[in-house]
Amino acid sequence: MKRLLALLLAGILTASALSACSYLPKKGKSTSPTDAPLPTYVPSSKSSKSEKAKDDEKQDPDVASSNARNKEVKNDSSTAVISDYIKDAKESVIILPGGGEKRCAIPEVLLSSSDAKAANSEIIKTYGTYFDDPEKYNYVSELYYEAYLYDKFLSVYVKEKVDGGNTTGLCYCFDITDGSELSAEKLCSMTNHDYNTAISTLKTNLTSYYDGKYSNLKDNDEMRSKTLxxxxxxxxxxFFNDSHELTAMVQIYAAVGGGHWVEIIPAE
Known part of the structure; x- marks a missing residue:
């Protein structure tokens, strides 16, 4: 009886051992969650750079603001304002007999270049004496200037109009990056305008303007030919006008008034 009980107990223990062995992992394979392999993601270089930039910005707020500034500022001239490059050289307001007033002003170009210095000297020499004794020049009905900043090009147009309608003027176009004054040909080449096309367009527009205004003048053929x-x-x-259009100041000759003056004519 004792022997029978011993045999039964041995059988039970053997079965339990075999059952436990069936749940053991195979050699080299672990079911522990901490040992399981993790998925690996390899981002593209573009994504990696973007994430790195974001991390940098989180760590250093100055990086974010610097990036914003870099997006906003494309080049030095993109943030320029007209007052950085020009101001009134002389200005005067005259009270007219009828109670109105006449404001006159001439500019000073604030570029550090020999071309700008020469332009300022020419402006003062041509129109500066007006401000020394305005009453002496009461025949001048207008004396003012216009200035336009387009990309890196500063255009300046000084206009004087006298009683009778004749107009004189001075005109300049500067590259603000180096202060150089640009010829018509140079300006065209820097702005993807074909110079010969611009000249042809200017001549067409000038002819239309002239014939539309002075075709009835007698003995004017010579003056017309001289103009064209x-x-x-x-x-x-x-220069570029306020609409960023290529424009030109042209000398006009006609058998009327003072015989010659300037007009602004489109070149595109």
Whole structure:
């Protein structure tokens, strides 16, 4: 009886051992969650750079603001304002007999270049004496300037109009990056305008303007020819107007008034 009980007990123990062995992992394979392999993600270089930039910005707020500034500022001229490059050289307000007033002003170009210095000297020499004794020049009905900043180009147009309608003027176009004054040909080449096309367009527009206004003048053929000569058209000073359009100041000759003056004519 004792022997039988011993055999039964041995059988039970053997079965339990075999059952336990069936749940053991195979050699080299672990079911522990901490040992399980983790998935690996390899981002593209673009994504990696973007994430790194974001991490940098989180760590250092100055990085974020610097990146914002870099997006906002494309080049030095993109943040420029007109007052950085020009101001009134002389200005005067005259009270007219009828109670109105006449404001006159001429500019000073604030670029540090020999071309800007020469332009300022020419402006003062041509129109500066007006401000020393305005009453002496009461025949001048207008004396003012216009200035436009487009990209890196500073355009300046000084205009004087006298009683009778004749107009004189000075015109300049500067590259603000180096202060150089630009010829019409140079300006065209820097702004993807074909110079010959601009001259041709200018001549067409000038002819239309002239014939529309002075076709009834007698003995004016010589003056018309002088105005439309290629040499006169090519001597025009080109600049960008307030609409960023290529424009030119052209000498006009006609058998009327003082005989010659300037007009602003489109070149595109």
């Amino acid at each position: 000569e290629d040499s006169n058209i090519k001597a025009s000073k080109m």
